[in-house]
Amino acid sequence: MSAEVTGASGRSLGAEAVRIEGLYKSFDDLAVLKGIDLVVAEHEVVCLIGASGSGKSTLLRCVNLLEPIDAGRVVVEGEDITARGVDIDVIRRRIGIVFQAYNLFPHMSVLENITLAPLKVLKKPKDEARSDAMALLKRFGLVDKADQYPDRLSGGQQQRAAIVRALAMQPDLLLLDEITSALDPELVAEVLDVIRELAVSGMTMIIATHEMGFAGDIADRVCFLDQGQILEDGPPMQLFGNPQEARTREFLQRVIESGRMGGQAAKHMRIDPAPSAGTAPTREGR
Amino acid sequence: MLLVVVVFIVVNSPGWERVQATFFSFEVFEERFEQLVRAFRKNIQIFLIAQVLVLIGGLILAVMRSLHSPVFFPIRAAATIYIDIFRGVPSILIIFLLGFGIPALRIPGTTTEPFFWAIVALTLIWSAYVAEVYRAGIESVHPSQDAAARSLGLSATQSMRYVVLPQAVRRVIPPLLNDSIGLLKDTALVSFIGAVEIFRRAQIVQAAEFNFTPYLIVAVIFLLLTIPMSRFVDWLVARDRKRQMAGAR
Numbered sequence: 001m002s003a004e005v006t007g008a009s010g011r012s013l014g015a016e017a018v019r020i021e022g023l024y025k026s027f028d029d030l031a032v033l034k035g036i037d038l039v040v041a042e043h044e045v046v047c048l049i050g051a052s053g054s055g056k057s058t059l060l061r062c063v064n065l066l067e068p069i070d071a072g073r074v075v076v077e078g079e080d081i082t083a084r085g086v087d088i089d090v091i092r093r094r095i096g097i098v099f100q101a102y103n104l105f106p107h108m109s110v111l112e113n114i115t116l117a118p119l120k121v122l123k124k125p126k127d128e129a130r131s132d133a134m135a136l137l138k139r140f141g142l143v144d145k146a147d148q149y150p151d152r153l154s155g156g157q158q159q160r161a162a163i164v165r166a167l168a169m170q171p172d173l174l175l176l177d178e179i180t181s182a183l184d185p186e187l188v189a190e191v192l193d194v195i196r197e198l199a200v201s202g203m204t205m206i207i208a209t210h211e212m213g214f215a216g217d218i219a220d221r222v223c224f225l226d227q228g229q230i231l232e233d234g235p236p237m238q239l240f241g242n243p244q245e246a247r248t249r250e251f252l253q254r255v256i257e258s259g260r261m262g263g264q265a266a267k268h269m270r271i272d273p274a275p276s277a278g279t280a281p282t283r284e285g286r
Numbered sequence: 287m288l289l290v291v292v293v294f295i296v297v298n299s300p301g302w303e304r305v306q307a308t309f310f311s312f313e314v315f316e317e318r319f320e321q322l323v324r325a326f327r328k329n330i331q332i333f334l335i336a337q338v339l340v341l342i343g344g345l346i347l348a349v350m351r352s353l354h355s356p357v358f359f360p361i362r363a364a365a366t367i368y369i370d371i372f373r374g375v376p377s378i379l380i381i382f383l384l385g386f387g388i389p390a391l392r393i394p395g396t397t398t399e400p401f402f403w404a405i406v407a408l409t410l411i412w413s414a415y416v417a418e419v420y421r422a423g424i425e426s427v428h429p430s431q432d433a434a435a436r437s438l439g440l441s442a443t444q445s446m447r448y449v450v451l452p453q454a455v456r457r458v459i460p461p462l463l464n465d466s467i468g469l470l471k472d473t474a475l476v477s478f479i480g481a482v483e484i485f486r487r488a489q490i491v492q493a494a495e496f497n498f499t500p501y502l503i504v505a506v507i508f509l510l511l512t513i514p515m516s517r518f519v520d521w522l523v524a525r526d527r528k529r530q531m532a533g534a535r
Contacts, residue, residue: 099434
């Protein structure tokens with residue numbers, strides 16, 4: 001338990017990667033984000049937890065500017081990406097995002113999905129884009145799916161392909177938006193394993209998730225979002241083991257009752273996890 | 287059943303013998319069929335050239351209408367007004383206005399060739415219809431596809447070109463073919479500005495023979511083309527439906 005404050009996972013953290021300051025976002029009359037402040041260091045893995053509608057997805061979509069923000073700023077590696085005159089297409093190359101519903105392009109093969117952006121955006125030569133993509137597919141066990149169309153793949157394979165597609169742009173930051181929520185329970189583990197590997201390799205990630213066990217395992221920091229604000233944040237051991245806010249405790253209690261708590265998070269809480277198909281094996285002996 | 291009743295009434299009507307002779311003359315049919323098929327080649331030419339232009343023009347209009355940014359309001363508005371006008375006015379009026387109006391202006395360098403103005407008029411009219419078909423296709427592609435493309439760093443244009451349009455066009459091929467049938471039929475309208483195509487030829491033959499059978503021949507020739515096209519559309523729709531069911535495992 002040495003490096004909890006800066007890196008609960010034991011990874012050494014680098015310089016500031018993302019700084020979000022006073023972020024506000026409304027959809028018409030509905031205020032979704034009400035003053036979010038969050039700093040993420042290089043190599044850090046931050047998990048966003050909270051009930052549906054608490055603003056997790058919107059926060060991620062604001063970070064890569066899929067949603068224009070109302071107030072505040074987002075700074076990526078020292079550059080204010082919410083400033084006027086910034087070319088958002090250039091910014092987005094450095095920020096990968098993976099969606100709950102995969103959003104693969106159904107009219108393209110897996111390989112074409114992955115090489116599209118490297119070819120058209122980075123202007124990589126065809127051979128290079130192809131061999132880079134094949135290397136990534138090999139790394140994530142999808143090499144035999146390269147020429148398949150997405151509808152021939154299982155949900156887990158599709159989601160892994162979507163992750164590879166994001167990685168092919170060699171992003172500095174990866175945003176994961178409830179990437180296992182649409183998956184059948186038995187397919188969740190294969191996707192979470194990919195994320196674990198990325199965390200080990202030092203990828204900076206912000207992850208919105210309902211998988212508490214996974215968040216407990218992988219996160220350096222867990223942020224609890226409630227009604228558009230970060231109500232509480234800290235290393236998983238602290239947030240799951242000794243939550244300060246009543247609402248955090250309430251939320252975690254509901255999660256336990258629904259049987260979606262597992263892994264380290266449950267251990268921190270000293271509560272036997274209900275058998276949950278959606279959680280990955282616990283990482284022991286850290 | 288209804289058909290049997292109608293046929294019975296028609297065949298037993300007092301004027302049937304006269305009508306049979308003037309509309310269903312087998313001799314005239316046999317004698318003039320080939321001539322009218324030859325005239326139909328002109329319709330096919332007009333159709334093919336206009337069809338290519340319509341597919342391009344309609345796509346451009348649809349993309350103009352699908353631009354979302356407020357910056358593009360004038361472009362969007364222009365496309366909308368264009369489509370409203372050309373869909374809202376009877377085709378024959380536009381063909382008249384172009385076919386008679388522009389040659390009457392006698393602007394140096396412009397042609398009075400009715401075939402040219404026929405193609406222009408049909409292109410202008412059907413681009414408006416086809417634009418709406420394309421637009422329905424573009425809007426049927428879920429916004430998350432565009433979001434995924436944009437987050438990979440693709441520009442709005444690239445996302446439209448590589449991600450949205452290929453999916454949109456595939457989905458609207460059956461309705462596009464329906465509009466092709468409409469365009470093919472509309473080629474008969476250009477006879478009114480003096481282009482000698484199948485309908486005009488049939489009028490000439492009718493006047494010479496005092497017999498209306500040529501019109502029946504025209505109908506048969508059109509049907510020989512449009513019915514297979516209709517069945518092809520049905521087949522495509524059925525195939526897509528099957529595919530969707532297979533996809534929703």
